[in-house]
Amino acid sequence: MSDLTLSIDAMGGDSAPEVVLDGLKLFRGMSPGVRYLLHGRQSELVAGVASRGLTDICEICNQPEVVSMNAKPSSALRKAKGTSMWSTVEAVKDGRAAAGVSAGNTGALMAMSMLALRKMEGVHRPAMTAVWPTLKGRAVVLDVGANLDADAEQLVEFAVMGESYARAVFGIEKPTVGLLNIGAEDEKGPDAVKLASEILRTRDLGIEFKGFVEGNDISMGEVDVVVTDGFTGNVALKTAEGTARLVSTYVRQALTSSPLSKVGALLAKRGLMDLRTKMNPSSVNGGVLLGLNGVVVKSHGGTDAEGFATAVGLAANLARSNYMQEVATGLTRVGRQDIAAESVSK
Amino acid sequence: MSDLTLSIDAMGGDSAPEVVLDGLKLFRGMSPGVRYLLHGRQSELVAGVASRGLTDICEICNQPEVVSMNAKPSSALRKAKGTSMWSTVEAVKDGRAAAGVSAGNTGALMAMSMLALRKMEGVHRPAMTAVWPTLKGRAVVLDVGANLDADAEQLVEFAVMGESYARAVFGIEKPTVGLLNIGAEDEKGPDAVKLASEILRTRDLGIEFKGFVEGNDISMGEVDVVVTDGFTGNVALKTAEGTARLVSTYVRQALTSSPLSKVGALLAKRGLMDLRTKMNPSSVNGGVLLGLNGVVVKSHGGTDAEGFATAVGLAANLARSNYMQEVATGLTRVGRQDIAAESVSK
Known part of the structure; x- marks a missing residue:
């Protein structure tokens, strides 16, 4: 059927x-x-x-x-x-x-x-999503490049769309939402981000809003949905990809640097295959223009x-x-x- | 003496x-x-x-x-x-x-x-630097948070300061410089970034300007100096830190997931110590307000x-x-x- x-x-x-x-x-x-x-x-x-x-x-x-x-x-x-x-x-x-x-x-x-x-x-502007691997599972980051910038109202719309999206694709009943900023304090950041935070905190939108998150919080899985403008989101996504590739290269070098290392890598094979699965970009493939x-x-x-x-x-x-x-x-x-x-x- | x-x-x-x-x-x-x-x-x-x-x-x-x-x-x-x-x-x-x-x-x-x-x-605005580990060695990224934004002229000043800085701290005679953007094509990106690129391409500033770079190019070591505004630079830096921590956690899990993996990790010890050295944030510690x-x-x-x-x-x-x-x-x-x-x- x-x-x-x-x-x-x-x-x-x-x-x-x-x-x-x-x-x-x-x-x-x-x-x-x-x-x-x-x-x-x-x-x-x-x-x-x-x-x-x-x-x-x-x-x-x-x-x-x-x-x-x-x-x-x-x-x-x-x-x-x-x-x-x-x-x-x-x-x-x-x-x-x-x-x-x-x-x-x-x-x-x-x-x-x-x-x-x-x-x-x-909707004033659509937003592109990316699924991001985190210490706790997965997060969705948006916008990762559909637009170059976003004002406060647009960031709030991204939050609404991203929250529903996370519920649909991750099956989380009440996804948590954070606004990407360069500090956790209320007074920090660009005006659009601060105003969006105020709207998300004060309006009754039914969103579990956790306030500001910083770049390192994304991979740590601090929230299920990370909201940002398309320029910042695209740079963050590609920076993370580059960093993951760099570290993977280091790991490969470490495990092939000597005959003994190679034997070690062979013994640790199962664990390293798990690692490869976790690092596999195929497992988080797919973005949606929301x-x-x-x-x-x-x-x-x-x-x-x-x-x-x-x-x-x-x-x-x-x-x-x-x-x-x-x-x-x-x-x-x-x-x-x-x-x-x-x-x-x- | x-x-x-x-x-x-x-x-x-x-x-x-x-x-x-x-x-x-x-x-x-x-x-x-x-x-x-x-x-x-x-x-x-x-x-x-x-x-x-x-x-x-x-x-x-x-x-x-x-x-x-x-x-x-x-x-x-x-x-x-x-x-x-x-x-x-x-x-x-x-x-x-x-x-x-x-x-x-x-x-x-x-x-x-x-x-x-x-x-x-x-100097219209000072800029904060970060030294960034790359596949080819190290790069300097600025601004990583002294300011929230930057216009074209300020980005050009960051390029001038960053280039001299890279020469002084890395000992590279002619450091290459890139502007962080979300595409390599001329017509992409925010106006300030596009205008800064035009200035760096056309004015005789004695800088080896390589055009736009994307987030993944930073860790790949495409250029010695990455120029961006303080908001984007701070998010990129912290995102990279978070990603590196996530991948390191995965590696640690992989190498302790079973008794066999642990023996393997022991045999690969020397290589893994090299890895730790490369990943050590102490080796790139220090930022300067230029x-x-x-x-x-x-x-x-x-x-x-x-x-x-x-x-x-x-x-x-x-x-x-x-x-x-x-x-x-x-x-x-x-x-x-x-x-x-x-x-x-x-």
């Missing part, structure tokens, strides 16, 4: 369509009831779908064009028609699929999603089958959750209190 | 004065010719100085008061007189010492340094003797270098071309 249909860009990513199809096969093992609309060149997909035994759950939507990984968003938008990416997003817009996934060009996917799905009522009338998950372009399956799982979780309704309700609360605040100030 | 006198806040930091004195003893082994003005409570210092055999190179400047680690900068400034921190900075101002070091309250030290040493001519008429190094408050010795070494390197003159010359170049640009635009 099919409980869900997802829209998949079969041609997006560095190793499409192989990694995409392998990912779907992998995900079928975890969640057999999902069906797929597979967008891309039929001629390049039929054999791969068949050989992986996916014919019964995949409907191929033939699209001749592929958005190149380095195309500028504006140019990709102009030539959107006929691409697998546009078709993937359109199926979500039309309601033929409950959510979409693409590992293609990030800027193009954001632009097409914005154009096709439009912003939800009450705040649109529909869900399209962006998978990392260089991900493997496991990572693509993770992104598909994210789409399925969101599609099955009350995320959209919750955000709509949350934003209404923000909006209503705006009006209340205005009438008081008059 | 004494070639250099440094001014040391003996009472600053979580474990003062012990860690401070141990650090000086350690540094004496590396650089015997340095003398110290030691600011703090004479009664608490005499015995410790003597027991470490430092009496001949330390002159104690008795100061009864200590700035508390959690005092607000404004309150610390009001009660500055009589504190070991103020006395440390004053000795640099008066020329009795070539540079200063304190592991005390960061905000208070920045405020006192600003007040006593004043900004260099041509752009003042004098050098005061901020050591981490929780550092150990080795870390304090690193900070003292940083102060010695800067004091022995042409850093101050170089920055003055560099800033004159920036300033002159401002005027030139203005007269052209008229």
